[in-house]
Amino acid sequence: EVEDAPLAPATAPAEEVKKRRYRTILTEDELRDVVLKIEAVPLVGLACLGSAEDPLRARLVGMALAFGDEAVYLPLAHQYAAAPAQVPMDTALALLKPWLERADCRKVAEDAKLDSHLLANHGVQLAGCVHDTIIESYVLEVHERHELAALAQRHCGWTTLTWDEVTGKGVSRIAFSAVDVSRATDYAGQQADCILALHDILQPRIAADEKLAFVYERIELPLVPVLLAMERHGVLIDRQKLEAQSQELGKVERQKLPVKKKTPSGQPSTDEDSLAELALDHPLPRLILEHRALSKLKSTYTDKLPKSINPATGRVHTTYSQTTAVTGRLASNEPNLQNIPIRTPAGRRIRSCFIAPPGAKIMSADYSQIELRIMAHLSGDENLRRAFRDGEDVHRATAGEVFGVALTDVDSDQRRIAKVINFGLIYGMSSFGVAQNLGIDRGTAQTYIERYFARYPGAKRYMDETRRRARELGYVETVFGRRLWLPELRSGAPVRRQAAERAAINAPMQGTAADLIKLAMIAVHGWLEESGSRAKLIMQVHDELVLEVPDAEVDTVRERVRELMQAVHELDVPLVVDVGVADNWDQAH
Template sequence: MPKLILIDGSSYLYRAFHALPPLSNARGEPTGALFGVVNMLRATLKANPDYLAFVSDAPGPTFRDALYDRYKANRPPMPEELRSQVEPMLATVGALGFPILRVGGVEGDDVIGTLALQAQALGIEVEVSTSDKDMAQLVGPHVTLVNTMTGTTTDRAGVLAKFGVQPEQIIDFLALTGDAIDNIPGVPKCGPKTAAKWLAEYATLDGVIANADKIGGKIGESLRATLPQLPLSRQLATIKTDVALEFGPTDLTRREADTTLLRELYTRYEFKAALKELDNAAPTSEGGDDTSAATTTKGIATDVAPAGAADLSFAGDYELVTTPAQLDAWIEKLRDAPLIAFDTETTSLDAMRADIVGLSLAVEPGKACYIPLDHDYPGAPPQLDRDTVLAALKLVFEDATRPKLGQHAKYDINILSHYGIAVQGLRHDSMLESYVWNTTATRHDMDSLAKKYLGYDTVKYEEVAGKGAKQISFSQVDLDTACRYAAEDADVTLRLHHALWPKLESVPSLRRVYEEIEIPLVPVLAEMERRGVLIDGDELRRQSQQLGKRMLELQQQSYALAGREFNLDSPKQLQAVLFDELGLEARLKTPTGQPSTNEEALEAIADTHELPRLILDYRGLAKLRSTYTDKLSSIVNPRTGRVHTSYHQGSVATGRISSSDPNLQNIPVRTEEGRRIRQAFIAPPGWRVLAADYSQIELRIMAHLSGDEGLLKAFREGGDVHRATAAEVFGLKPEEVSANQRRAAKAINFGLMYGMSAFGLARQLGVDRAEAGDYMGRYFSRYPGVRAFMDATREQAHRDGYVETIFGRRLYLENLTSRNAGLRQGAERAAVNAPMQGSAADIIKRAMIAVAAWLQGRDDAHMLMQVHDELVFEVRADAIDAVRAAVSERMSGAAQLAVPLLVDVGVGANWDEAH
């Protein structure tokens, strides 16, 4: 299996600092922590992993700070002798070629957790290099923890030996014990042994809470006194595994090392062994013509400015605007500008909760201004009145004839909307220019783009506001420093546009995707975010109670089947019950050779005994409860009384929109309990929820792209395409097809788009591999155009290095030439699937734009959510028929395919009823 190594940078920096003696170089600069980290990184590279990344905390508050204002309040400030080693550490990490990951709003642990689960799902072995005990909750079949300073590896058995609980219980374990370092409140006097004892007896934190009255003595009193705070402690201790990232595990490949910088760093800090290793390494392009950044082979987009292009990496000249005369002069510049770059500084990353602090503008590269509006530190100089400034700028921002530019402009549009400014005339967004140009070349945040496309190092937020517990709000940053940071944002946004726009202009298909799909979608998504959706908190609480009751019933049924009580959350006890006592066949093993009890393993034996299915049902309900029914009410915005998700245009390589807080794409629909969660998404009195969903859109796109006559006929005749496929494959009349045969055809239809093998199909259908292979052979003999399309697409991908959607969006696939067979085959599967997924993404985006244009000016309907191939609306009851017809017409007309593009529309009091 390919391997991904995720390095917990913060953990190792502190560990090295405390573990090693206080070393220093001849200049007297402290080097102990840096020495430890560098040696760890060198050891990691010798392991030659397929993927790797150095993950550290981004500056600024995270969602946990919003949950609990005392979070990490007890942490002492970073010692100065350690602080001075941070910058050289990051420089060394980058020079060694490690991708450095820092994601705002979450902690590095959350980024690691998300990537670990994504990699595990892709069949990639994950090694988390850390000494942080919280990471034990991530340990699984293909995820282990490694402490390179002690040489120890922690797998499932290691977690149990160290903590006395299973990895699945670590979160509840931490909630009970608390964490003094992070200031997570636990149960006073509850140590690790007590927590492990309670979880051994009651399985989960919910079990401990339910049985709190049975626990005697002082510790029982302590437990009962802290019951109200335990759910918060659990939430704080839980590593997020669904962070919306603009990259995935397979993007984390090592870059070419910067040997010149490494030699400078090793020499300065006197790392003799590392320097000797560097000098003995094979020569690189150092000192000569470095063309590594200008790859053009296999269709990979060039990232180097063409010969003669203007240098965009020079220092900028920025003006702090604090007088009416300065403001008037800038407004005059805006009136004559061919393009206005703008950016806001605020109090929060959450646009629906943020207040504006200042605003920056640029109209030519290298020239920008910052207008402070609400800096409130002691002794702050006088600033222009906020309302006066915004009123003066309103005329410019709302003038659609004056082109505007932003970097992730949707955020700034929403901020300005709070102050009565409806931004018009958004012509460009540098984030989307990069995203459309090459989705996989880089992250699309400003710092990454400036480094890649301009060769420019931006001022980082922590440089002006500090880090960790000592970080201040931007409103407390002094005006001169704030101007340097904020005006640079507008300036760099404009420079990025000058670097990226010529690239898009050179490829007409990409320019059309950008101008006709991505840019028009920005205000549509912004308005959806502002509108939000109503949540029925009482319904969620009822569902939580019902889920808890059903989980208890499943426990009792499991005990009856096993003939005794056992801990359903304990893999060790499950192993004993399933394989030792009931004698079931262990079809999957852990890396240590033990029978596996993960979801895949239980699914593999669910047809041999009732108990594995009960365990799977129990786990599914527990996840629903913790992820949705217990959580959604807590993220209702107090200003609006609604839940406001954040939509991300630049995060999924195929062009799909993703969302976070909440992640709407992950709300389950395949189980009754999962679908019931949608009942909590409601319409206000007098209104209804309308849901419009494309019918089998990716299969229809496959028929269109392949041109296969059999598949085209099945869709054109308007019948059940899976039944029609089954009739073709099994040589039957449609009415003779059995339910199992239709299920097999459906699995083939969808599986082929995702590159499913005969082995995968066999497992899904519960048949042997030969029979599955026979099904696939018959499918391709009946639909030869599909096989031809798949073969041609793979060939084209190998030839050009990318594939395209119907509308010209490109997906570059660098692993097509990998020596690793698994990576190469994965890229080939993606090459076949991406045109379908990407075209479906383009189609629903086009539909959203068309529907939003029709809704413009209406007050009887609002578009609320986009989930996969579905749009959800809030419609006044007397307008249902008109809206239903208009939405269906515009969604069906979003693309002209060789088969009908059908839309299913439903209406109800809540989202579930509308299906």
């Protein structure tokens, strides 16, 4: 029963983990001594402290290292009245660079990608980061918080100094470079100490589970340098075209309209229901509803993207988070490049502003109907598998099955209904959801679903079995063994429990799709590096990879990328990749 489902893996520490002693390194001789020590130990906890949130503009303020029974803090750019003399940045980096750049000098970080950005800004190419605590936590306990303070409390029994405690809050916040060195040593030393202590707890638990070890060692860790390269390369956008679109979206006409409903203050209401009612008789309310969507595009993209251009590179540099989405998907932030609409003309115009430099093209490589293919694989349903193996239009094939007509006799409305059912069911949608989506009554929707399950019995078996196993285990898995814990499966609130059951159906499909695209990114990036190609991966948008490819390499890269993506893992149905090439992203997709 639901109540018996485990909440999550046990995380409470048996006893409080002993802390290391912390000290400050202020002289060159002390630093030389530390370098000798870190070269001799098997693993070092590394924490880099920076000056800004933007990874490409941040500068090093200091660096903490944990090894043996101590953690040391090397301040490099603390500036305040009475600040002690520090080892000059150039001297310190000259001494540390060989160790930092050696792959056989093993390090564990909290966010190896961010540390790599910080060091790259100073001309150091960080190597040997063989572990990352934030990714370890993400793989082991995806539903939990992954920041260091939460991990320290959960696994070490430590209450740690927070960033706010050290730098202040709001208008009174000071730069880390203005923090007293002794206080900074407490904070940074604790960071490095915590990283090493957490790794010693989390990594053995991953290693003990073959599936989790695969996700950690073969998917998540190898992805870090791929994302680092993508973020540093950035994306070229047409600033003038975007700014012109912003001005165009900013023009709003006003027109006198009747009042359908008033707000509490007596003003005419412009909520969605009122506007929808007005739209039946007046053209403008429909335009206002559209305008609200357009104004969001304006504020989020056409206004913001030109301001996001890095003046040093002339490009936009997003940050990809590996540890945000519980399904394993990547998230894009500052700016978010994954939510630009593809089905609206305005969204496509924004996509057309993502361009290639002279002498190159934009290439889009997109997995076709990936989640439906994964559904066919996971469910084992022979009718679904046959449709994909025979290269049929799966929505047309589903319509033929549900409505009992030949493929050639399926009309566009039947195909539309079948498409809603196909996608609705893999998202755990009920007859109510299907009815709402199609604008039909619930009884008719239920009839369609029953016909679907009668023709695709494997899909019904898979969904029932997945719900049962999720309740029993408390989690679901992707094809590769990534775990999504669903604590809400034992919720006393029906709405929450039903949402968790829907997630249990969809998460294995969305999560497997995320795993596949990550493996594809690793394969494509690896081939580009090994082959000496000048093509670059520049974006990932869920099931799509976007590349910048020199004109002379287009044919070679197109074929090789398709091959690599389609062969990244063998499912019971073929993976199909559509590749488009053009001067901008919109035309390429």
